[in-house]
Amino acid sequence: xxxxxxxxxxxxxxxxxxxxxxxxxxxxxxxxxxxxxxxxxxxxxxxxxxxxxxxxxxxxxxxxxxxxxxxxxxxxxxxxxxxxxxxxxxxxxxxxxxxxxxxxxxxxxxxxxxxxxxxxxxxxxxxxxxxxxxxxxxxxxxxxxxxxxxxxxxxxxxxxxxxxxxxxxxxxxxxxxxxxxxxxxxxxxxxxxxxxxxxxxxxxxxxxxxxxxxxxxxxxxxxxxxxxxxxxxxxxxxxxxxxxxxxxxxxxxxxxxxxxxxxxxxxxxxxxxxxxxxxxxxxxxxxxxxxxxxxxxxxxxxxxxxxxxxxxxxxxxxxxxxxxxxxxxxxxxxxxxxxxxxxxxxxxxxxxxxxxxxxxxxxxxxxxxxxxxxxxxxxxxxxxxxxxxxxxxxxxxxxxxxxxxxxxxxxxxxxxxxxxxxxxxxxxxxxxxxxxxxxxxxxxxxxxxxxxxxxxxxxxxxxxxxxxxxxxxxxxxxxxxxxxxxxxxxxxxxxxxxxxxxxxxxxxxxxxxxxxxxxxxxxxxxxxxxxxxxxxxxxxxxxxxxxxxxxxxxxxxxxxxxxxxxxxxxxxxxxxxxxxxxxxxxxxxxxxxxxxxxxxxxxxxxxxxxxxxxxxxxxxxxxxxxxxxxxxxxxxxxxxxxxxxxxxxxxxxxxxxxxxxxxxxxxx
Amino acid sequence: xxxxxxxxxxxxxxxxxxxxxxxxxxxxxxxxxxxxxxxxxxxxxxxxxxxxxxxxxxxxxxxxxxxxxxxxxxxxxxxxxxxxxxxxxxxxxxxxxxxxxxxxxxxxxxxxxxxxxxxxxxxxxxxxxxxxxxxxxxxxxxxxxxxxxxxxxxxxxxxxxxxxxxxxxxxxxxxxxxxxxxxxxxxxxxxxxxxxxxxxxxxxxxxxxxxxxxxxxxxxxxxxxxxxxxxxxxxxxxxxxxxxxxxxxxxxxxxxxxxxxxxxxxxxxxxxxxxxxxxxxxxxxxxxxxxxxxxxxxxxxxxxxxxxxxxxxxxxxxx
Numbered sequence: 001x002x003x004x005x006x007x008x009x010x011x012x013x014x015x016x017x018x019x020x021x022x023x024x025x026x027x028x029x030x031x032x033x034x035x036x037x038x039x040x041x042x043x044x045x046x047x048x049x050x051x052x053x054x055x056x057x058x059x060x061x062x063x064x065x066x067x068x069x070x071x072x073x074x075x076x077x078x079x080x081x082x083x084x085x086x087x088x089x090x091x092x093x094x095x096x097x098x099x100x101x102x103x104x105x106x107x108x109x110x111x112x113x114x115x116x117x118x119x120x121x122x123x124x125x126x127x128x129x130x131x132x133x134x135x136x137x138x139x140x141x142x143x144x145x146x147x148x149x150x151x152x153x154x155x156x157x158x159x160x161x162x163x164x165x166x167x168x169x170x171x172x173x174x175x176x177x178x179x180x181x182x183x184x185x186x187x188x189x190x191x192x193x194x195x196x197x198x199x200x201x202x203x204x205x206x207x208x209x210x211x212x213x214x215x216x217x218x219x220x221x222x223x224x225x226x227x228x229x230x231x232x233x234x235x236x237x238x239x240x241x242x243x244x245x246x247x248x249x250x251x252x253x254x255x256x257x258x259x260x261x262x263x264x265x266x267x268x269x270x271x272x273x274x275x276x277x278x279x280x281x282x283x284x285x286x287x288x289x290x291x292x293x294x295x296x297x298x299x300x301x302x303x304x305x306x307x308x309x310x311x312x313x314x315x316x317x318x319x320x321x322x323x324x325x326x327x328x329x330x331x332x333x334x335x336x337x338x339x340x341x342x343x344x345x346x347x348x349x350x351x352x353x354x355x356x357x358x359x360x361x362x363x364x365x366x367x368x369x370x371x372x373x374x375x376x377x378x379x380x381x382x383x384x385x386x387x388x389x390x391x392x393x394x395x396x397x398x399x400x401x402x403x404x405x406x407x408x409x410x411x412x413x414x415x416x417x418x419x420x421x422x423x424x425x426x427x428x429x430x431x432x433x434x435x436x437x438x439x440x441x442x443x444x445x446x447x448x449x450x451x452x453x454x455x456x457x458x459x460x461x462x463x464x465x466x467x468x469x470x471x472x473x474x475x476x477x478x479x480x481x482x483x484x485x486x487x488x489x490x491x492x493x494x495x496x497x498x499x500x501x502x503x504x505x506x507x508x509x510x511x512x513x514x515x516x517x518x519x520x521x522x523x524x525x526x527x528x529x530x531x532x533x534x535x536x537x538x539x540x541x542x543x544x545x546x547x548x549x550x551x552x553x554x555x556x557x558x559x560x561x562x563x564x565x566x567x568x569x570x571x572x573x574x575x576x577x578x579x580x581x582x583x584x585x586x587x588x589x590x591x592x593x594x595x596x597x598x599x600x601x602x603x604x605x606x607x608x609x610x611x612x613x614x615x616x617x618x619x620x621x622x623x624x625x626x627x628x629x630x631x632x633x634x635x636x637x638x639x640x641x642x643x644x645x646x647x648x649x650x651x652x653x654x655x656x657x658x659x660x661x662x663x664x665x666x667x668x
Numbered sequence: 669x670x671x672x673x674x675x676x677x678x679x680x681x682x683x684x685x686x687x688x689x690x691x692x693x694x695x696x697x698x699x700x701x702x703x704x705x706x707x708x709x710x711x712x713x714x715x716x717x718x719x720x721x722x723x724x725x726x727x728x729x730x731x732x733x734x735x736x737x738x739x740x741x742x743x744x745x746x747x748x749x750x751x752x753x754x755x756x757x758x759x760x761x762x763x764x765x766x767x768x769x770x771x772x773x774x775x776x777x778x779x780x781x782x783x784x785x786x787x788x789x790x791x792x793x794x795x796x797x798x799x800x801x802x803x804x805x806x807x808x809x810x811x812x813x814x815x816x817x818x819x820x821x822x823x824x825x826x827x828x829x830x831x832x833x834x835x836x837x838x839x840x841x842x843x844x845x846x847x848x849x850x851x852x853x854x855x856x857x858x859x860x861x862x863x864x865x866x867x868x869x870x871x872x873x874x875x876x877x878x879x880x881x882x883x884x885x886x887x888x889x890x891x892x893x894x895x896x897x898x899x900x901x902x903x904x905x906x907x908x909x910x911x912x913x914x915x916x917x918x919x920x921x922x923x924x925x926x927x928x929x930x931x932x933x934x935x936x937x938x939x940x941x942x943x944x945x946x947x948x949x950x951x952x953x954x955x956x957x958x959x960x961x962x963x964x965x966x967x968x969x970x971x972x973x974x975x976x977x978x979x980x981x982x983x984x985x986x987x
Contacts (some may be wrong), residue, residue, distance in 0.1 A: 209741055217742025218732055296707075296735040298742075304733050307707040310854050312879065312958045313861050405865050417815045527854060531862035535824065535850045536816060616827070616851035625851070626828055629737045631762060 021449065025442045032438040033430055043435040052468040059634035066213045080214040087166070087220045094162035099155065101373075101383075114383040115158070117372030118149050124365040125335075131361065133338035144331040152390035153302065153324040160301035161328060163294070164287055167223045168332075171231040171283045176276070179238020180264060189239065194648065196232040200603050201647040203610045203621060204229055204293050205628040206640025212297060222294035229607075230286035233600070234279040240596070241275025242268055244562070277340055278558060281333050285518050285550075288329035292521045293610070302328070303521070310527050315401050316394030322524035329519040330512070401528045409532065416538050424537060427484060431476040436467060443649065450656035458652055462645035471620060471642045478619040479646060481537060481612065482605040485544035489601050493549050494594060497556025498582070507557060518550040522611050530615060540612035547611075548604040555597025559590030595658040599651055606647045697932050700728040702749045706736045709957045709964065710877055710950060711753040714778065716968045718752055718943055721979050722936055737762050744771040746926045749933075750940055756919030757782045757875065758830050763924055773930065775923040775937065779944035780877060782919040784832070786823060786889040787874035789860075791867050793887075800890045802841065805871075809844035812871045817846040824859055824872035825849045832873065833899070833912045837891075840910035845871075860884065877950045879958035891915030935985035942982035 036044050069076035096102045098121075101114040122145045129141040148157045182189035204225055215221040245268055253267035269276070295303030302325045309318035356363065376383030440463045447455035466475045500510035522543045533539045563586050571585040587594075609621030616622075620643050627636030701722055703715050719729045732748055740762055742748035754763050766772040788799065795811055798804020812821030823845045825834045834847045850856035856872055857880055863870035864884050874880050874888070891914055897904040898914040905913035923940055930937050949971075956967045972979060 208738060212738060212741040212747075213745065216745065217734060217739070217747035295733055297738055298732050298734050300733045304705075304707070308709075308712075311707045312709065313854070313857055402865050405862050409862075409866060413815075420815065523854075527858045530855050530858040534814070534862075535848060535855050535859055612851075614851040615855050616849045622828065622851070628735075629762075629827075631737065631740060631765070 021445070025445070029430075029434060029438060029442065032435050033433045036433055036435060039435055043437055044433070046436055046467050046470070046472050048470070050468065051470045054469055055632070055634035055638050057634070058637050059632065062210055062213075062633045062637075066210070077214060081216060084215040084220045084224075087223060088218075090166050091163060091219055091223065094166050095159065097369075098162045098165075099158035112377075114373055114376035114380075116369045117376055117382045118145075118154055118385050119382060120368050120372035122146065122149070124368060127361070127365065129335060129338070132335070132342050137334055137338055141331050141335060144327040147327055148324055149385040150389075150391060151320050151324065152385075152387065152392065153305070153321060154385050156300070156302045156305050156321070157324050157328055158301075160288075160291055160299075160303065160325070163219055163223055163226075163299055163301070164284070164328075164332065167226050167230075168283055168287055171227045171287065172234055172280055174227070175231045175234025175279060175283065176238050176269075179235040179279075180242070180269075182235065183239050183242040192235065196235055197603075197648045197651060198641075198644045199228050200232045201606050201644040202637075202640035203607065203624045203643060204290070205610050205624045206636040208297060208628060209631050209633050209636065218298040219294075219300070222290075222297050222299035225297070226287050226290040226294055229290055230283045233282035233286065236596075237275055237279035237282065238272075241272035241279070244275060245271045273340065274562075277337055278554070280336055280340065284333045284336065285329055285515065288325055288332075288519045289521070291325055292523055306521050306523055310523055313527065314394060314398070315528055316397030317392070318524050318527065319397050320392060320394060322521050325521060326516050326519045330515050333515070401531060404528075405531055412532055416533055420538055424480075424484065424541070428477065428480045428537070431480040432473060434476070436463070436472055439463075443653070446653060447656070450653060450660060455652060455656055459649045462649055465645060466642045469638050469642065471623065471639060474618065474620045474623055474639075475642055475646060477617070478606075478609065478621070478643065481540060481617065481619055482544065482602070482609070482646075485541050485548060485605050486598070486601050488541075489545050489548045489552050489605070490598055492545070493552025493597070493601070494556050497553045497594075497597075498560065498587075500553070501557045501560035510553060510557070514550045514553050517546050522547055522608065523614075526611065526615060535616045537617055539615045540617050543611055543615070544605050544608045547608050548601045551597045551600035551604060552594075553597075555600065556590070556594050559593025559597070560586055562593065563589045592658055592662055595654060599654055602650050602654075603647055606643050609643060695726040695936070696934060698728055699932060700730040701929070701933060701936055702730045702732050702747070704734040704739045704742075704748050704751045705731050706734065706739075706753070709879065710954045712964050713950070713953050713957065713968060714752045714943075714945065716964055717945075717972065717979070718750075718940060720968060720972060721939060721943075721982060725935065725939065725983050727933065727936055740766040740772065743924065743926050744769055746771075746928050748926065749929050750775065750923065750925035752923050752940075752943070753778065753780075754922045754924055755782045756922065757784050757832075757916075760919070761831075763922065766924070771927050772924055773927045775925050776941045777944070778921045778923055779946050780921040780950055781947055782875060782877075782921055783888070784873060784875035784918070785891070785916050786871060787881075787886055788871050788889065789864055789867075790885040790887060792869060792871075795869070800887045802843075802889050802891045805889055806841075806843045806845075812845070812869050817848065819844075821845045821871065823847050824856060824870070826853060826856060826873045827851055830873070832916065834873075836910070836912040837914075840905075840907045840913040841891075842907070877947050877954060879954050882951060882955045883959055889915075894918075935983075938985050939982045 032039070041047075042050075066077055071079065097116055099115055101112055103113075104111045122142065125145060126138055126142045129138040148154050178188075178192060182192050207228070208221075208225060211221050211225055215224055249267060249271045250263075253263045258267060291299070291301065291303035292306055293303075295301060295307060302321050305321035306318050306325070309315075309321060372382055440460055443459035443463065444456045447457075447459055466472055496510060500506045525546065526539065526543050529539045529542050533542065567589060568581070568585060571581050576585060609619060610625060611621075612619065613621035613625035620639050623639035624636050624643070627633075627639060703719055705712060705715055715731065719731060722729050732742075734742060734748060734751075737759065739748055739751055743751060744766060763772075763774070767774055786802075786805075788805075792811070793799050796804060796808035798807065809821035810819060812823070813819055814822045816822070821844060823834065823838070825847045826832060826849065828849050837843075838845050838847060850859065850872075860870055860872060860874070860880065862868075871889075874886070892898070892906060894915045894917045895904070896917075899911055899917075902909055902911045905911075907913040923943065925937065925940065953967050953971060956962050957964055
């Protein structure tokens, strides 16, 4: 099979394939734009009179759900409020331990027990890092948390940490269970996939108002919004990882006579661990990415510090708080990865000693933390890092930006103007002028070619929704902005992934940069970007690219690394040169994974629309943002759905293309 | 289930307050009063002052970070108790809608006056001598041009959600300007900071009380004075066919709260209603925090020490 697939992967002469269709579509689009003034008016601009008012009915439905929906014994809102109550209880406990301490009584004569000491927490985390990982991890964790203390971010960081500690396990567990169900039953996967797409692509602002009504104002609502946003990659990666378990292992599990449950939890899940860990990584990263938006609805913590600093244009301060978010994210990610990756204890040593002896380290850590809380009542320094010993580099960064602004502004402006005038504005003009029947026709044809009539109907149906709700022009601006950004992100990300996949040291360095970009709140660099590039599409594009780059790189690395060793060996045996190895063996085999990365890049780009709205674009993101500001549930959800539909169309077409390509290459 | 519990607590508290005398000494309820915090320092200061005053009366106070406009959802359900700064210029519509539900009540004015208008840095006066007159501004429109706006000048407006009728104003007064909306006020002031550092032309939406007019030297453009008729009636004003041919109105800054809270903490609500502070004081407190780098608590404590009589007078509760 190996030799055959390589044979197919190296055709002597490329067949023409889909090229004529692409060319035809491009010519048709170009012609329709240049002769758009001869086309009937309704083709160029969808008539207002044909719109269907969907928004008010959604608003009304939401109102009903919040006020009147009932299960008989209790109302829907009471149901969601009791869920919120449970989460709130957990969250309050975490806040108490980590950030606020516990207060009994009221007013000024209340009894206060302080939170866990910063010294104790650092010691415990460093010890934990040493136990599950190597010296490097230990130093890194120590550095991260020391940064939080020394730069005066401790209190806020603990508020953020408390909500992450509660929300990530729930997100991961839910994602894993849904993922397993989807792996087992194809109908679950079919049902879940569109929901996942919606969860990931409908901008958070669109469903924020209903969530606030249902779950109450405060950290819990923020946490639930975070989970909705962060869990989908876990589901996707669970399915993918379980599918990737080699047939031999599955076979072995069956031969050993495992029950279905044993087969899943003792064989499949451990075997799929590396993929599942990528899922964990994504949940942690996305949760921390939501920190800023979560702080807008009451989560507080570091996200609030970033917002507050940047509202005052204290760039340095915002950067320090932003870096605290990043360090927290990376430290948590590395710790959880190390803990999950730990080799199981050698057989026989497991049962030695009583429960107390086996857990002596955990108990010692617990004792240390409890003791630190008690000691804090006497010596305040134990509880809080002294404010007089904090340092800040805030002013320095303000000066850096000022220097760049004064000295480089003119050069930057020349580059920006060139790009704007020669690439961005023409693409934008083209997209807006493209008659809607032409675009829908091309998409439907592509769908038909790639996946039959069903895939042809999909873009038509979703496009029709965008049309009748009157969001077509905004959708085109969205496609232009996100499309350009995705192309740029892919052009940077895939080569970077290829470069980094070869060597562990490069890989570590690249992943560190990627993780930083993904978790550093875009707001932090958005403000300097605006100072240097001005309000508008260009700044928005930079923010989108910086954020959406991560999956392109990550999936490329992952895909290239999981190319089976025996196929690489076979390639070598055939005498492939290094270039041939890359282009004829590794890349084609990694293609499904890389395409999944591009898919995620599109999702990420679209999820950044809300942020681009903050710099004043005129796309669907702005529509969602405006709807939030006016608490217009219907409008927000409709615009959010339009964003999601663009994503889903792109996703389905890419997936179909990728499947066809795989079939052609014989690696399906 | 929490709701039942909460209702029980609220009902109990209600029964207590009705039974006992509404004395100032003992707070009516242990339930925390939740004040909302937004992301600008002025609001942080007013809220902290109010929170400290309520604490001095014996109430439990919690601060909840909440989005300026999304907070109404929380106030209506009682998840949040009160918001201390709602600007007529930006939140009037949302406040009116929220009050219309019957679950939110207007808790009166804060005493601050919001001013907002087109604004330019003082150095622009050298290049455009007729300022601050709007006609003189229009004559130097080209000074403010950017690649995106071509030969027209650029006026950087606030986020679309702020309203402000700037597009209409430009059209009605036949000005050579194009309105470009910044998505957030952070973006707006980032552009101002950038221009100010380079002493480059800038024209945008600036409002007060805010740290920007204190930090940057500049002036507001003088349009024909605002009147309600100018906004409502096209025939009034310079342009006989269009409305909005004048400057912007100044607005009040209000407080609002959860309607149900009135029964739970009547004295607290009275204190919140009594809260007032003026523009000058506020501007100074904001400048101390944002420009001098003091902490909010530090600034608030200093103000409360110096003005004890003022805030004590808010806490009398019916006598």
